[in-house]
Amino acid sequence: MTFDNFIGNASNVAALRRMIVAQRLPQTLLFAGPAGVGKATLARLIAAAINCDRAVGDICGACSNCLRTLQADLSREEFRQQIAEREKLPSAKRSENPLVVSTHPDFLIFPPDGPLRMITIEQARLLRDAAQYRPSEGRRRIFLIDHVDRANNEAANSLLKTLEEPADSLTLILTAENPYFLLPTIRSRSIPFYFAPLSGTEMERFLDAHPSIPAADRGRLVGWAQGSPGRALALDIDEYAERRRAMLALLSSSLGVSSFGNLVAHTDALARNRHERLDLLTESLYGLLQDLLHLRHGSARPLMHEDIRGDLEGLARVASFDWIERAVKELADLDALQRRNIQKQIALEALTVGLRQAARTGTS
Ligand SMILES: [Zn+2]
Incomplete structure (x- = not known):
């Protein structure tokens, strides 16, 4: 080097x-x-x-x-x-x-x-x-x-x-x-x-210099690593995608687009995995909410999760600004709580119930 x-x-x-x-x-x-x-x-x-x-x-x-x-x-x-x-x-x-x-x-x-x-x-x-x-x-x-x-x-x-x-x-x-x-x-x-943070082009150059990273993963890594080569190298693609699937289900259930039962199936799997950390789950949720905001604003910049743009567009159509703002605030509260060792499945399901209520009544 x-x-x-x-x-x-x-x-x-x-x-x-x-x-x-x-x-x-x-x-x-x-x-x-x-x-x-x-x-x-x-x-x-x-x-x-x-x-x-x-x-x-x-x-x-x-x-x-x-x-x-x-x-x-x-x-x-x-x-x-x-x-x-x-x-x-x-x-x-x-x-x-x-x-x-x-x-x-x-x-x-x-x-x-x-x-x-x-x-x-x-x-x-x-x-x-x-x-x-x-x-x-x-x-x-x-x-x-x-x-x-x-x-x-x-x-x-x-x-x-x-x-x-x-x-x-x-x-x-x-x-x-x-x-x-x-x-x-x-x-x-x-x-x-x-x-x-590195620009998209700089990240591509960085990933090109690391042939050990499969070409098929590079596009997603550029979005997920958010301009951080260190993060790109440390990121476990399968683990990250699994976590994101669960958090996408949480958003979809929170917005009333899918059933609560669908979410429980995902959080059950998370709860069984003792290594899964709540802070990584909330970080994943922040990223998805950030993309929803960009879509609502009609911003032209690439999404962090460009590879699931279709799913996110579907959610952005039903998520009001007030609702997204509320979700970010509740997530921040959850972040503050997690230092007290709260049980992750209960915490995520409670978050979803609160946000479902907010989506139904249209209150913020
Ligand atoms: Zn020398």
């Missing part, structure tokens, strides 16, 4: 490359934007370019510094497993041995840890200690704090101390989906780069 096959957010890539060549890269960078658009990938490329033995401000891809730095890809199976295994550890064990991923002594990644996927105070302390050392093999040390918006206040305050006086030879790259969740003092000490 080099800068040339990094797809999307080209102006950020160009600006950062110019800064590396001119040796004017700011010491603390904040990469902000949606999940899966390549923030951590670009951080890894920057780390390789800074320490490459052969190229100036670029990645030769063959020297030992490049090779080892580029290995630190958290989407690789070994790291995914390592992070998943840690979820099962008692929290005291995790605290004793804070999570840091490193395949090169001068490139350290601090990803969120534990079942709640948080950046912990122990990681922040470890980072602070590690920040005192000089580079051992490269020109600079690069620390990536991935999802810094998942640091609690205690961890964030500890990180702040490192950000206030970073060692001369240290570059810090922070990533965040929502930079406004950060302490203002952290935001103000970093130079922000905003990352956008």
